[in-house]
Amino acid sequence: MSDGEFNYFGDPLARGTSYVSAYCWTSTYNNRHYWFSDLPSPLGTLGSTGMNDGTNQNMANYARNNNIRIYTIFFNDIASPSGTTWDTMGTLATETRGKRYHAKSGAELDNVYAEIAGDLKESAGIGTTVLMDFGSIVVNDQLDTSGNVFAYVADPETDGVSTAFAGYPANLGSTMVRKYNLTHELIPGPDYSDVGPLWDNMTPYWNANKQLYFTVGTVKLQETWETNFRMRVLKEGSINLMGPNSLVSFKDEDGTVSTLKLENMSSFTATSSTIFTGATWRTITIRDFERTDGDGDLTATVPVTWTTEYDGFRPVTHDVYFIHGSDPKVRFYQQVTTGGGTKTLFSQLDMSRLPGGQYYIYVHAYSDDAHAEAIIGPWQYNAGTRAFIKLE
Structure with missing residues (x-):
C-alpha cells in the first residue's frame, strides 16, 4: 500500500542503476534501485544500469517465479491517480496475476481488503x-x-x-x-x-x-x-x-x-426422419419481438412478447431461451400453438437465481415444414453478492 511515493530501496521494478550502499531516497525514482545480494538466481549485477529488470531484483519477476500474487493499494483521496507510483503499482499487480486498487477513504479500504480476501480464497x-x-x-x-x-x-x-x-x-x-x-x-x-x-x-x-x-x-x-x-x-x-x-x-x-x-x-x-405431406416448405416469421418492461438493465424478471406468422397447418413449437454472455443457450419456456395464422405470445424469465452479466433472449419457432429464430439483447443484470459455479 502506498500514499503516493516509494522512498525506500528505490524502484521495485529494478530499473536504472543498482546500488548497495544507499537505500533511502527522498523521492520516487524509476531510474535507481537497491541491489539485494541474497536473492536466488538470476541475481543480476551490482552497479549495472538497465541490466537488472529481467532478474529477481525486479519484484514482479521474483513474485512470479515464486507463485506470489501482488495486490497494490493506492491510498489517497485524489480523484484520479496517475504518475510513476500508480503505473509501477499497476505493473507489479498485472504481471503477478494480482490487482491494483485505489481507495480514497477508510470505508473504501475496508472494501478492498474484503475483495482481496475473497480473491485469495484457495x-x-x-x-x-x-x-x-x-x-x-x-x-x-x-x-x-x-x-x-x-x-x-x-x-x-x-x-x-x-x-x-x-x-x-x-x-x-x-x-x-x-x-x-x-x-x-x-x-x-x-x-x-x-x-x-x-x-x-x-x-x-x-x-x-x-x-x-x-x-x-x-x-x-x-x-x-x-x-x-x-x-x-x-x-x-x-x-x-x-x-x-x-x-x-x-x-x-x-x-x-x-x-x-x-x-x-x-x-x-x-427425430429419425422428416416426412412431408405437401410438396413445398411453409414459412414462419417472427416479428415484434421485444421486452414489455422497457430496454434498461434487467431486474427480477424479464417479460418478453413476440408475434409468429405461419402459413401452414401443422403445430408450431416455440422454444424460448436465455443466453448469458458467451455461454450456451438455456431453454426456460416452451409453448405449442395450432391452427396456423398469426399468434402473439408472451413469456417471462425469472432472474432471481441467475448470475450477473449480459443476457440475450432467443426464440426458436418450428414445425415439421418450417422454422424461424430471433434474438434480442444484450442487457446488463446485476446479481448482487451471490456466488455461482460456471459449468462449461
Whole structure:
C-alpha cells in the first residue's frame, strides 16, 4: 500500500542503476534501485544500469517465479491517480496475476481488503461430486423413467481407465475427464492416479444405474475440471439432456454443503426422419419481438412478447431461451400453438437465481415444414453478492 511515493530501496521494478550502499531516497525514482545480494538466481549485477529488470531484483519477476500474487493499494483521496507510483503499482499487480486498487477513504479500504480476501480464497469447492442422471428424462414435457432415452457410448471401448490414445485430442473421447490450471494438467480426481486427460469407460456403472458419477474432489481457484461423453439418442421428441436427479455437490472451506441441480440445463429435439405431406416448405416469421418492461438493465424478471406468422397447418413449437454472455443457450419456456395464422405470445424469465452479466433472449419457432429464430439483447443484470459455479 502506498500514499503516493516509494522512498525506500528505490524502484521495485529494478530499473536504472543498482546500488548497495544507499537505500533511502527522498523521492520516487524509476531510474535507481537497491541491489539485494541474497536473492536466488538470476541475481543480476551490482552497479549495472538497465541490466537488472529481467532478474529477481525486479519484484514482479521474483513474485512470479515464486507463485506470489501482488495486490497494490493506492491510498489517497485524489480523484484520479496517475504518475510513476500508480503505473509501477499497476505493473507489479498485472504481471503477478494480482490487482491494483485505489481507495480514497477508510470505508473504501475496508472494501478492498474484503475483495482481496475473497480473491485469495484457495478452494472453490471441496469434496466435489457430479451426478448425471439419464434414467429419468423429460421427453415432450413428460417424465420418462424407462431408462431407454439414451444409450451410453464408450469411445475408445477399452475397459477401465486409459491414459493416452493416438488420435484422441484432449477434449474428445467418452468418457474423457480432465482437470488443469493455467500452467499444468492435474490428476482429475481421487479415483484416478494419473495426470489427465484420461479416458474412463463407464459402461459397468451406466448399465447398473443409467447414470454417470464423478468424484471430483477439491477444485481450487484458477482450476478447471471438465468431462466429455457421448450418448446415442433412442427416442424422438423434445428432450431434456439430464434428469431431475442430476446435481453437483460440494463444500466450502467452512464445511457448508451446497448443491447445484443440473436438470433443464439444456434441451434438444430429436427425430429419425422428416416426412412431408405437401410438396413445398411453409414459412414462419417472427416479428415484434421485444421486452414489455422497457430496454434498461434487467431486474427480477424479464417479460418478453413476440408475434409468429405461419402459413401452414401443422403445430408450431416455440422454444424460448436465455443466453448469458458467451455461454450456451438455456431453454426456460416452451409453448405449442395450432391452427396456423398469426399468434402473439408472451413469456417471462425469472432472474432471481441467475448470475450477473449480459443476457440475450432467443426464440426458436418450428414445425415439421418450417422454422424461424430471433434474438434480442444484450442487457446488463446485476446479481448482487451471490456466488455461482460456471459449468462449461
